[in-house]
Amino acid sequence: MMKVMKFGGTSVGSPDRMRSVIPLINDGEQNLVVLSAMSGTTNSLVEISDLLYAGKQEEAVHKIGLLREKYHKVIEDLYTTEQYKYKAFETVNSLLNDIDGLTSLKHSKQYEKIILSKGELMSSSMFYYLLLENNIDCVLLPALNFMRIDKDGEPDTYYIAENFRRELDAHPGHNIIITQGFICRNAQGETDNLKRGGSDFTASLLGAAVNASEIQIWTDINGFHNNDPRLVENTEVIREISFDEAAELAYFGAKILHPSSVNPAREKNIPVRLKNTMDPHDQGTIITSSYIPQDYKAVAAKDGISAIRIHSDRMLMAYGFMRKVFEIFETYKTPIDMVATSEVSVSITVDDSQHLDQIAHELQALGSVEIEKDQTIICIVGDFRADKKGSAPEIFEALNSISLKMISYGGSSHSLSLLIDTKDKTDALRLLHKYLFNH
Ligand code: ADP
Numbered sequence: 449m450m451k452v453m454k455f456g457g458t459s460v461g462s463p464d465r466m467r468s469v470i471p472l473i474n475d476g477e478q479n480l481v482v483l484s485a486m487s488g489t490t491n492s493l494v495e496i497s498d499l500l501y502a503g504k505q506e507e508a509v510h511k512i513g514l515l516r517e518k519y520h521k522v523i524e525d526l527y528t529t530e531q532y533k534y535k536a537f538e539t540v541n542s543l544l545n546d547i548d549g550l551t552s553l554k555h556s557k558q559y560e561k562i563i564l565s566k567g568e569l570m571s572s573s574m575f576y577y578l579l580l581e582n583n584i585d586c587v588l589l590p591a592l593n594f595m596r597i598d599k600d601g602e603p604d605t606y607y608i609a610e611n612f613r614r615e616l617d618a619h620p621g622h623n624i625i626i627t628q629g630f631i632c633r634n635a636q637g638e639t640d641n642l643k644r645g646g647s648d649f650t651a652s653l654l655g656a657a658v659n660a661s662e663i664q665i666w667t668d669i670n671g672f673h674n675n676d677p678r679l680v681e682n683t684e685v686i687r688e689i690s691f692d693e694a695a696e697l698a699y700f701g702a703k704i705l706h707p708s709s710v711n712p713a714r715e716k717n718i719p720v721r722l723k724n725t726m727d728p729h730d731q732g733t734i735i736t737s738s739y740i741p742q743d744y745k746a747v748a749a750k751d752g753i754s755a756i757r758i759h760s761d762r763m764l765m766a767y768g769f770m771r772k773v774f775e776i777f778e779t780y781k782t783p784i785d786m787v788a789t790s791e792v793s794v795s796i797t798v799d800d801s802q803h804l805d806q807i808a809h810e811l812q813a814l815g816s817v818e819i820e821k822d823q824t825i826i827c828i829v830g831d832f833r834a835d836k837k838g839s840a841p842e843i844f845e846a847l848n849s850i851s852l853k854m855i856s857y858g859g860s861s862h863s864l865s866l867l868i869d870t871k872d873k874t875d876a877l878r879l880l881h882k883y884l885f886n887h
């Protein structure tokens with residue numbers, strides 16, 4: 449049975465880091481190695497694409513030059529033989545030349561996708577050559593041959609499983625199989641991606657496709673922490689967490705996992721293990737179907753939320769009103785996160801504000817509409833089962849000094865969500881940490 453090992457940006461972020469991945473994947477087992485771009489690269493590619501979009505060709509060309517210099521330095525350091533330095537130079541230059549080739553054309557959304565794909569294509573080729581130079585048998589399978597999303601942007605799991613297995617069968621006898629995270633093709637066959645942080649999703653989708661024994665996500669921290677370590681001090685690793693809890697935290701902002709990445713593993717009941725490449729002997733976090741109740745387990749926050757309030761006297765005692773509201777969101781393929789209702793009003797939150805203006809316009813036919821941007825959802829994962837007494841008093845005590853805009857309790861037995869202004873986020877996370885975990 450195969451296991452999946454995904455290495456994030458930091459884990460392949462320098463020649464030293466790449467070298468330290470080798471013993472981890474060369475353990476005698478059959479491993480599918482999913483690689484991200486070197487850290488910082490996807491951000492640079494986004495900047496290049498944005499510059500081109502803004503018509504700033506010269507600046508874009510300059511940035512491509514900087515990226516080229518950076519990769520040339522890495523290559524100089526990474527390989528010991530001229531032969532492999534040459535191979536890596538050729539590949540990286542050709543990928544960066546593709547971007548150069550786009551700078552003189554009128555920029556389109558499609559070019560952005562092509563530009564972003566180069567990061568994973570570079571890192572995976574470089575790592576592949578590194579293994580070959582070290583006489584380690586392996587094969588590099590191009591993700592663009594089997595990773596695919598459908599017309600709604602959802603992974604086409606049937607296509608992925610069929611085509612990935614076909615690729616595997618065509619290259620038998622290798623213990624180490626390398627591929628790119630993040631990148632895929634869309635329903636038209638064009639280059640696309642699984643959104644930022646999407647390499648985790650690739651790992652989980654491929655793990656499900658081959659019924660892997662385990663999906664390991666190797667990153668720069670010892671596992672899932674009980675709060676955002678970038679904003680809160682003294683956060684702690686959670687050693688065991690359930691699929692449902694982890695999915696909720698990932699969806700509501702815990703950056704360690706792509707929001708959708710738990711689902712494919714959960715459907716096939718494949719354990720997901722989070723490990724630190726800088727501390728490989730630490731046990732990390734294991735995500736499985738087993739649930740260990742605990743009053744409070746972790747807190748996460750998701751920014752970029754908009755709240756929409758619809759007020760209408762026609763809602764009073766009426767049925768079918770909600771359906772009309774929800775249908776408008778459905779028309780614009782905009783998912784809803786939180787909902788709260790009273791007799792004459794309903795509040796809804798969304799994180800995709802692409803079609804917000806059109807949605808608001810259509811909602812006006814149903815009542816008066818107010819929109820508030822720059823909101824944050826705080827998600828608290830813990831034991832909120834219906835038969836449990838005491839409805840989380842610590843949470844409201846902790847947030848005494850913060851304005852709570854919406855509360856969602858009872859929708860899930862293992863989470864509670866709150867809406868606050870984004871400017872209050874750091875305070876709210878710190879207060880919750882103090883009251884829920886450090887009391
Ligand atoms: P990678 O490049 O390996 O995919 P990411 O930067 O995407 O790594 O994810 C790891 C980072 O997620 C950590 O360095 C940490 O700062 C951040 N993070 C945010 N919330 C959490 C959390 N609850 N637990 C662990 N890490 C978190």
Ligand code: ASP
Nearest residue numbers: 484490630644645646647
């Ligand atoms: N390289 C992509 C990103 O930075 C995907 C990933 O690292 O998961 O978003």
Ligand code: MG
Nearest residue numbers: 456645703704
């Ligand atoms: Mg990530």
